[in-house]
Amino acid sequence: LGIMMLSRLSTRSLRGPLFSTFRGYAEESSTALFGRKLTYVHQLESLKPSALDTIPAYRIMDNAGNIIEGANEPKTNEEECVKMYKHMVTLSVMDRILYDIQRQGRISFYMTCVGEEATHTGSAIALKDQDTIFAQYREQGVLLWRGFSVEQMMHQCFSNAKDYGKGRQMPVHYGSKKHNFQTISSPLATQIPQAAGAAYAQKMLGMDDACTVVYFGEGAASEGDFHAALNFGATLECPVIFFCRNNGFAISTPSREQFRGDGIASRGIGYGIETLRVDGNDVFAVRETTERAREICVNEQRPVLVESMSYRVGHHSTSDDSSRYRPKEEIEGWLDTNNPISRLRGSDGN
């Protein structure tokens, strides 16, 4: 099966049912489309969004953790699986503790990443230390995987003298030069064009085996900076992975109120960017997807868009009570049937 590349999909869908009725008779190399052949047709036909299939998401495991028949066996061993599992569990326990600490009034604020542990772990394991990471605020699992300690997380959240940020920012605004993880800032999506610039800098610095990865949510992808970034990444050929965590919510705003198109993945092709969509709760699939994205970036020095499909189990933050805008059953449904941690456990290291 391999990974469904959007390029193959679009070839099938676009030239097939859409314009098959009439072929154009005059082609020209178009200045407006810099060298692409532009066909002229004299049958007026619009391109409907519904004509394109929803981009499928790649997965290796089913919801119970069994490797799907026909899927690539994940290249892993017991030791690595245990390490990933421990990491995901540590992450979720740390989140629980810090959330409760905030409730006790001992820190001012916290944001959990419950439900997205596989997205963090699977993507982080695929990267190398020299890959610069920009993030939004819900990627503590990625930073921890890099080697940032739980203790250091505490320092940042407690805003004490040992915080690398010197106590200047709210909790979860972590950053660490030695772990090559740029400091978080609250404004959303500002990091996305910055990542394109950082990737370009990597080219200037001759860093051949490096890319930049930038994480953001599906809500942040509505910001102008997202569009600016993808366009810059494509035109300036930046080795950057645009990694979107689509977890279904931007605070209380569900994705049906965030966009009308086929998620974030559908935008990549519009910018001329190769795109991958993955089941964000399947840690093996996320790893393989990120590895492939990194390979394209580094070997071909161009950007890649990844959309990781998941669900935000927790509240937006400690200032949010999500029961006000979604039913408990929906959350429990995800926890029970599509839980990234139990899926890894269920895979039994197969």
Next chain:
Amino acid sequence: MFSRKVLTPSLFSRFATTLVQRSVKTTPVSLGSPYAIRGDPSVASGQVKEKMNLFTAINSAMSIAMENDPTACIFGEDVAFGGVFRCTTGLREKFGEKRVFNTPLCEQGIAGFAIGMASMGVTAIAEMQFADYIFPAFDQIVNEAAKYRFRSGGEFNVGSLTFRAPYGAVGHGALYHSQSPEAYFCHTPGLKVVVPSTPIEAKGLLLASIRDKNPVIFLEPKWLYRSAVEEVPIGDYEIELGKARVVKEGSDITIVGWGAQLHVLADACEKAREDQGISCELIDLRTLLPWDRETVAQSVKKTGRLIISHEAPKTCGFSAEISAAIQEECFLHLEAPIQRVCGYDTPFPLIFEKFYVPDAFKNLQAINETVNY
């Protein structure tokens, strides 16, 4: 040498002449002002000099910066062919397409991209085609660039970042090709804001700005791109940021300005001297953030009077900051209220530009009022 693009001013000049004649005993004041001042002559005095205008001097600065910093990049809209104001002429040929390149038409993208590049330690010189179009980038500049070092506890910074933008009146620019947005950025701790007034100044200040370890907004007076010409040292030199220059020494009144306005002020000062023997001390601030409070205060303590003049609208213009700070520090030395001669509190109009700008007449009037207070 320096000539304003002047509409036929017959009616206006008669009105203005009458106005001025009523308040001062004088010969008629001309509308056009000569290119009134030259850059600091002591700067790089040993070097060979060449005649350059403002955009050539800026080009020279960038070329030198790029030579000595092999990963430095210049980018923005239309910079590849030389730029709409020719500031980047020849640079792509000299340094290659990887280092001098066009970006898509998107200021927020230019700013974000520049910040990311600088965060990796690479020198980024980002051009905004007009200062009037810098606002989409405001979030990136104010919320990100300015705060990058502070918020990360020093783990990261964008010190190698410089934004360049043409600003100010040009004779026919109207609302969106004439703005002076310096005040918005001066209100942002973490940035530096620099405005040169002549080619010599521009080259030295730009080199200093590029090499300064903080994000700098470098505003270039577009009026002067072609019209300001002088002998500029051809080699490498810097003019210190944060230090004002006393362009003309005087004893009766201190006049503070920056950029193109300095020449207007020099004209007014000359008329004041000619017609009433008023001795004006003219100061070019050069850097607005951080501004050289000490030099201005020292001058005001000597003269007891202060006028600040800029094209930007009066309310909350940068002159308000200087006023407040100087009255704080020099209150008992002041002989008259501090005056601000500025653009009106309206958008910058087209056909009414001549009435809008704080020209030599308005400044001359202010000088007289202040001295005779």
